[in-house]
Amino acid sequence: xxxxxxxWQRVGxxxxxxxxxxxxxxxxxxxKMGDYENWTEPNMLAWFLFVTFSPAIAVVLTRIITKExxxxxxxxxxxxxxxKYYILSVFFLIAFELPRGITANLMEGEAPFAGFTVxxxxxxxxxxxxxxxxxxxxxxxxxxxxxxxxYPKLEKLIGVPATVIIGGIVWGLWHAPLTVKGHxxxxxxxxxxxxxxxLMSLFCISLGAFLMWLTKKTNSVYPASIAHSINNNSAGxxxxxxxxxxxxxxxxxxFQHSVITMSYMLIMAVVFTVLILKDSKKQKNPAEI
Amino acid sequence: MKGLLYKELMQNKMMLFAVGLCCxxxxxxxxxxxxxxxxxxxxxxxxxxxxxxxxxxFITVLDYFxxxxxxxxxxxxxxxxxWAYFVASSPETSVGQVRSKYFLxxxxxxxxxxxxxxxxxxxxxxxxxxxxxTSISALLFFVHMFLSAFEIPFMIRFGTKGGNMAHTVMFxxxxxxxxxxxxxxxxxxxxxxxxxxDKILNFLHGENVSDWLYFWLGLFxxxxxxxxxxxxxxxxxxxxxxxxxxxx
Numbered sequence: 001x002x003x004x005x006x007x008w009q010r011v012g013x014x015x016x017x018x019x020x021x022x023x024x025x026x027x028x029x030x031x032k033m034g035d036y037e038n039w040t041e042p043n044m045l046a047w048f049l050f051v052t053f054s055p056a057i058a059v060v061l062t063r064i065i066t067k068e069x070x071x072x073x074x075x076x077x078x079x080x081x082x083x084k085y086y087i088l089s090v091f092f093l094i095a096f097e098l099p100r101g102i103t104a105n106l107m108e109g110e111a112p113f114a115g116f117t118v119x120x121x122x123x124x125x126x127x128x129x130x131x132x133x134x135x136x137x138x139x140x141x142x143x144x145x146x147x148x149x150x151y152p153k154l155e156k157l158i159g160v161p162a163t164v165i166i167g168g169i170v171w172g173l174w175h176a177p178l179t180v181k182g183h184x185x186x187x188x189x190x191x192x193x194x195x196x197x198x199l200m201s202l203f204c205i206s207l208g209a210f211l212m213w214l215t216k217k218t219n220s221v222y223p224a225s226i227a228h229s230i231n232n233n234s235a236g237x238x239x240x241x242x243x244x245x246x247x248x249x250x251x252x253x254x255f256q257h258s259v260i261t262m263s264y265m266l267i268m269a270v271v272f273t274v275l276i277l278k279d280s281k282k283q284k285n286p287a288e289i
Numbered sequence: 290m291k292g293l294l295y296k297e298l299m300q301n302k303m304m305l306f307a308v309g310l311c312c313x314x315x316x317x318x319x320x321x322x323x324x325x326x327x328x329x330x331x332x333x334x335x336x337x338x339x340x341x342x343x344x345x346x347f348i349t350v351l352d353y354f355x356x357x358x359x360x361x362x363x364x365x366x367x368x369x370x371x372w373a374y375f376v377a378s379s380p381e382t383s384v385g386q387v388r389s390k391y392f393l394x395x396x397x398x399x400x401x402x403x404x405x406x407x408x409x410x411x412x413x414x415x416x417x418x419x420x421x422x423t424s425i426s427a428l429l430f431f432v433h434m435f436l437s438a439f440e441i442p443f444m445i446r447f448g449t450k451g452g453n454m455a456h457t458v459m460f461x462x463x464x465x466x467x468x469x470x471x472x473x474x475x476x477x478x479x480x481x482x483x484x485x486x487d488k489i490l491n492f493l494h495g496e497n498v499s500d501w502l503y504f505w506l507g508l509f510x511x512x513x514x515x516x517x518x519x520x521x522x523x524x525x526x527x528x529x530x531x532x533x534x535x536x537x
Contacts, residue, residue, distance in 0.1 A: 042413040049410045120500035126507025130514070131427040134402050240495070 004157065010066050011153050018058035018145055019174060022051045026177035052138060055145020055174075062149070074148040074221045082218040089214055089223035090129050090230060096268070097234045100261045101242030107257060116242065124241035132229040139228035140221070143211070146171050148221040151212050160280060164212065164273050168205025175200055189255035199258055206265035207231060209272040216276060293381055293389035300366050301393070308359045308397065312352045312404055320348050320412045338418045339486030342493065345409065345422040352401045353429045357436060360394055361456065364441075365449045373532040383528040387445065391521045394437055402430050421493050428506070435513040438520035446527040448534040 025047045063070065079086060105113055146167065154163040178184065179200045180193045189195060211224040298305070323344070367373070367386070377383040405426040413419055439459060444452030491497050 042417055042419050045410040045413050045419075049407065117500045119504035123500065123503030123505070123507040126511055127503060130431065130507065130510030131424065134399060134430050135423070135427055137399065137403055138406070 006066070007153055007157055010062055010068065011150065011157070013065060014058050014062040014145070014149060014153075015170065017061050018055045021054035021057055022174060023177060025051055030177055030181055053141035055149075056141035059145050059149045072152065074144075074152075074215060074219060076220055077222055078218050078220045082220070082223070085214055085218045085223050086226070089227040090133065092210070093227055093230045094125060094129055094234050094238065097238040098242070099264065100235075100257075101238045103261055104239060104257050105242060107260070113242070121241045124237050128234050128237040129230065132233045133226055135233070136222070136225040136229040139232065140225045143215075143221045143225040143228055146208070147211050147215040147224045151208070151215070160276050161273055164209045164269060164276075165205055167212070168208040168269075169201045171208055172201030172204035173197065175204075185255040185258060196255065199255070199262065202262055203258070203265060206262075206269040209269040209276070213272040213276050216279065290381065290385055290388060290392075293376075293385050294392055297363070297389050297393045301363050304359055304362050305397070308355050309400070309404075311355045312401065315351055315355075316348050316404070316408045316412075319344060319351075320408065321415055324412075324416050339490055341416045341418040342420045342422065342490055343486060345412070345416075345420040346425055346489070348408070349405050349422055349426045349429060352405060353433045356397050356401055357433060360397065360437065360440075361444065361449050361452055363390060363393055364444045364452065368448060368535045369537050370532055370535050373529070373535065377529060384525045387521065387524045387528050390445075391441065391517070391524070394441070395434075398430055398433055398437075401433075402426050424493065428510075431510045431513040434517045435509070438513065438516040442520050442523045442527065445524045446531045446534075448531060448536075451534065 029047065062068070150170065151163055151167050154167055158166065175184065176197055179196045181187075184200055185196045187193070191198075207228075211227055214223045214227060215221055217223075324341075367390075373383075373386075376386045379385075406423050409420060409422055409426075436459065440452060440455055443455035447454075488497075
């Protein structure tokens with residue numbers, strides 16, 4: 001009982017710190033700079049650096065404040081025996097982006113796949129996959145916070161399915177200042193801004209399930225960091241490799257496209273939640289293996 | 290492995306400190322100093338985005354170059370027969386020793402990449418330009434990996450002297466290939482310096498990039514990774530043969 005209370009306290013402190021460190025500068029930018037386009041000006045970069053690493057900073061502070069130490073920090077590489085999961089972290093989400101690119105073509109393109117060439121397509125896929133591996137350090141901060149700290153704690157307290165949902169919502173709403181300013185879906189959609197916030201949370205629930213599964217399988221946050229990096233870089237890159245040049249980026253309805261592609265993202269969430277549950281069951285009853 | 294890696298970090302801490310200091314000093318000296326108001330004498334350098342981008346690319350290349358120059362010393366510190374035979378007989382074996390060296394170089398490579406990313410984020414507000422050189426830095430990460438994949442097995446098989454020879458041959462070859470290209474190749478890319486700057490900016494923004502360039506760059510990244518691994522396997526095999534070349 002005492003342990004549970006302490007764990008809830010840790011979750012609460014982490015939650016408050018990660019949100020405060022990210023929200024305070026983001027809201028200040030929003031107030032000062034207006035729409036997201038203005039945020040990408042050079043003088044904002046140093047602040048974004050701080051925001052990106054806010055979950056990691058929150059983990060460090062929470063562990064110090066609550067005197068938790070560094071046990072179960074998921075900081076080991078654990079490559080031995082887990083190479084297949086590292087490979088999966090590189091290629092799974094790239095493969096997952098392909099139907100999104102195809103859907104975008106069919107939705108918007110007057111001449112679908114115009115400008116598509118095989119060398120450009122494979123070149124961009126290889127470049128994105130390769131370069132996202134060392135660039136995973138950019139997403140390491142988020143992964144250390146969400147998959148390396150919040151998810152394992154929530155899993156112990158509320159179980160796997162609730163962790164996937166609540167963890168995803170917490171992660172999705174952490175992006176709220178950016179989503180409201182139009183970073184994820186623009187601002188020109190009917191249910192703005194609530195639809196964007198709901199969609200972002202659903203997206204984070206789906207992706208979070210896969211990243212949680214990867215982290216649990218390898219006992220390390222690095223594969224999840226790589227997969228997160230691939231996800232961030234491949235969304236634009238695969239679209240660039242696949243989407244017809246006739247599609248105008250400014251008129252492309254990102255929100256509508258995301259609503260359509262969300263259907264199979266949610267299937268991914270269900271599949272990986274079931275896989276995590278199966279693994280947990282196996283761990284509880286090793287005789288069944 | 291953890292123990293050997295810790296030994297590497299402790300043994301080479303001064304060298305790592307030197308590489309870090311060089312990177313930090315030159316980054317600030319070239320990337321921030323020229324943009325400070327009292328240095329520009331009233332001229333606003335931020336109007337010339339291409340100058341800033343070229344400067345940032347130059348800094349990034351320089352950072353990786355420092356690492357390439359210094360990394361030979363990581364091997365020199367362990368060139369003792371007694372140590373080599375001791376580690377080969379330990380549970381870690383020579384494979385652990387070689388792996389720790391390859392891992393140390395990867396850590397340094399990552400360190401330079403992280404530094405260039407952080408520096409870009411710090412410098413861009415002062416330069417008042419978005420340079421976007423992190424992608425160039427990530428590409429150079431693989432170039433460094435590619436060059437190291439050739440250099441390290443020579444260092445291990447023939448000692449640092451042999452490795453330095455390979456180093457020199459590699460640079461001479463690169464300069465020779467560059468020289469031949471400048472003598473006989475297509476130089477339209479360098480027609481005017483402004484055009485050249487614009488082409489680099491276009492490349493960074495993904496504009497007017499040939500489809501085949503994407504393909505070859507993508508392939509190069511994966512070949513570099515494959516070669517680095519192959520180089521590690523070769524080095525493991527020839528570690529004990531290389532011990533015979535050690536002076537002490």
